[in-house]
Amino acid sequence: MAGLNTCLVIHGQDTTADYLLNCKIGTSHVECSKNLSAVRLETTKMLLEPLKFLKQADAQLNMTQGTLGGIVGEELGILPGMDSIFLVLALERLVGFLGTAASKSQQDKFDLIIYDGISSEETLRIIGGSSKARLYLKYLRTLAEKTDLGRLAAPSLLRLVDEAMKLSSSRSYFNGTMSSEIWDTLDQLLERGSSAFSNPQRFGCFLVMDPSNPTSVNSALRYWGCTIQAGAQVSGAFGIITHQQNLESLERAKKDFSPLPSASISSLSMSNPIDWSSVLLDTINEDARHLLTSLSSQFSNMRSSVKFDIKGKSVTLFMPGFDKSEIKLYQYRGRSELLVEAGDQRRVIPLPPGIQGKVGGAKFMDRSLVITLL
Numbered sequence: 001m002a003g004l005n006t007c008l009v010i011h012g013q014d015t016t017a018d019y020l021l022n023c024k025i026g027t028s029h030v031e032c033s034k035n036l037s038a039v040r041l042e043t044t045k046m047l048l049e050p051l052k053f054l055k056q057a058d059a060q061l062n063m064t065q066g067t068l069g070g071i072v073g074e075e076l077g078i079l080p081g082m083d084s085i086f087l088v089l090a091l092e093r094l095v096g097f098l099g100t101a102a103s104k105s106q107q108d109k110f111d112l113i114i115y116d117g118i119s120s121e122e123t124l125r126i127i128g129g130s131s132k133a134r135l136y137l138k139y140l141r142t143l144a145e146k147t148d149l150g151r152l153a154a155p156s157l158l159r160l161v162d163e164a165m166k167l168s169s170s171r172s173y174f175n176g177t178m179s180s181e182i183w184d185t186l187d188q189l190l191e192r193g194s195s196a197f198s199n200p201q202r203f204g205c206f207l208v209m210d211p212s213n214p215t216s217v218n219s220a221l222r223y224w225g226c227t228i229q230a231g232a233q234v235s236g237a238f239g240i241i242t243h244q245q246n247l248e249s250l251e252r253a254k255k256d257f258s259p260l261p262s263a264s265i266s267s268l269s270m271s272n273p274i275d276w277s278s279v280l281l282d283t284i285n286e287d288a289r290h291l292l293t294s295l296s297s298q299f300s301n302m303r304s305s306v307k308f309d310i311k312g313k314s315v316t317l318f319m320p321g322f323d324k325s326e327i328k329l330y331q332y333r334g335r336s337e338l339l340v341e342a343g344d345q346r347r348v349i350p351l352p353p354g355i356q357g358k359v360g361g362a363k364f365m366d367r368s369l370v371i372t373l374l
Contacts, residue, residue: 004111008038009094011087012118020274037110046086048073050164057163063156083118084126091115097196097203098130098189120223121344123205128230128345130193137190141183158182197232200302204235204295207257211239211249211264218321221256222343225321228305229345236261236291241284257320259303263287310354317349317369324364329371331359338371 010017010025018025023032029039051073058068092098094113117123144150196202205227209220224234237257239250241264254262266284268274279285307316315338319327322342330339335356338349351357357373364370 005035005109006037006112006114007094007110008032008036008114008116009041009091010038010116011041011083012116017116019270020268022273041087041090043078043083043086046090047076047078047082050086050089051076053164054160057160057166061160061163063160084122084129087117088126088129095196098193124223124226124230124345127197127205127227127232128347130190130197131231131348132346134187134190134194137183137186144183145180194231197230200233200235203232205232206235207237207260209237209239209253211241211253217253217256222321224257224260225319226343226345228318228320229340229343229347231347233302233305234260235295236263238263238265238288240265240267242267261291263291306349308352308355310352313355313357313373315349315351315355315371315373317371318367319369320367324362324369327364327369329359329362335373 007029008017008021008025017038021032021036021038023030023038025032025038025040027040027042027045029037031037051071055069055071058064091113094110115123117126144154207220207223210216220237224237227234237253237260239253239262241247241250247264250262250264264284265288266279266282268279280289303318305318307318308314309316317340319342326342328341330341331337332339335351335358337351338359340347340349351373355373360372360374362369362371
């Protein structure tokens with residue numbers, strides 16, 4: 001990926017990246033080397049800008065009679081769950097996966113955004129957030145349209161949000177109207193976000209493991225299945241090699257992860273400053289360089305996580321890292337869809353008209369769950 005203007009986005013206080021890049025990374029973009037910039041996201045600072053726009057909108061609409069304007073953002077702490085919410089807003093400004101707030105200048109500035117998150121579990125929640133939020137939006141819409149409380153509160157709240165969005169992006173998405181089109185617009189925004197994460201040409205994630213450690217390999221397999229459950233595709237797997245003997249372990253691990261592209265990367269010594277020229281020229285990393293530079297040609301070869309057999313009236317779900325006892329199937333919407341629960345994730349699989357029906361049986365084979373419908 002040489003030549004691509006890249007931005008490393010770090011969400012957390014771990015200073016490992018500062019040491020590896022020999023660069024002080026702060027909340028403003030800093031250029032670490034040619035074509036490589038970095039920025040550290042801090043939720044305490046990300047909280048301030050949306051609050052500022054809400055205050056300005058409230059000042060124009062006078063909905064809270066100045067109460068909102070009296071909030072001092074700099075004294076507010078961060079509650080559990082707020083990190084992910086404000087992270088999504090920050091990434092939207094950089095990437096524009098919802099198609100709203102990202103400025104054209106920011107999207108044009110970088111060819112590639114690399115995100116280093118707080119934890120794997122938190123990242124999985126963010127990946128699946130857009131698709132999961134659509135169901136919550138559906139219930140909120142019902143509450144707003146069919147209850148006295150909703151009909152009273154929803155118009156004012158939506159108007160406040162719309163005014164704040166106009167101030168932050170100079171664009172209104174609701175055009176001052178109150179109708180079913182507003183809810184349709186919100187649903188379309190979430191659908192675009194979900195589609196962006198499921199599109200391997202726009203979003204990719206990689207598994208990193210120690211191939212000589214069975215626990216590390218099994219955890220990577222588990223996260224592969226969890227990523228599929230969250231609604232994305234894993235683009236490849238990297239095995240960290242500390243010495244030549246680990247290459248044999250990597251070859252065994254490659255069989256477990258087939259058909260996923262896999263490659264080795266050399267372990268970095270943290271006792272001395274990193275010589276990146278030597279790292280890039282190390283032959284152990286040659287396969288990793290090839291994997292990263294040939295991603296665009298591998299998209300068409302990615303294994304689909306869902307396959308429908310109209311003739312056999314069955315559905316095959318590719319679910320690596322799980323066994324049959326860990327997968328639960330439900331049907332709450334008649335026979336038109338399947339709800340799959342595994343890895344602390346729930347995924348809805350809409351069924352084509354030709355195979356809609358009640359679950360008749362399921363068997364687990366070759367890391368896949370084959371479901372027969374009646």
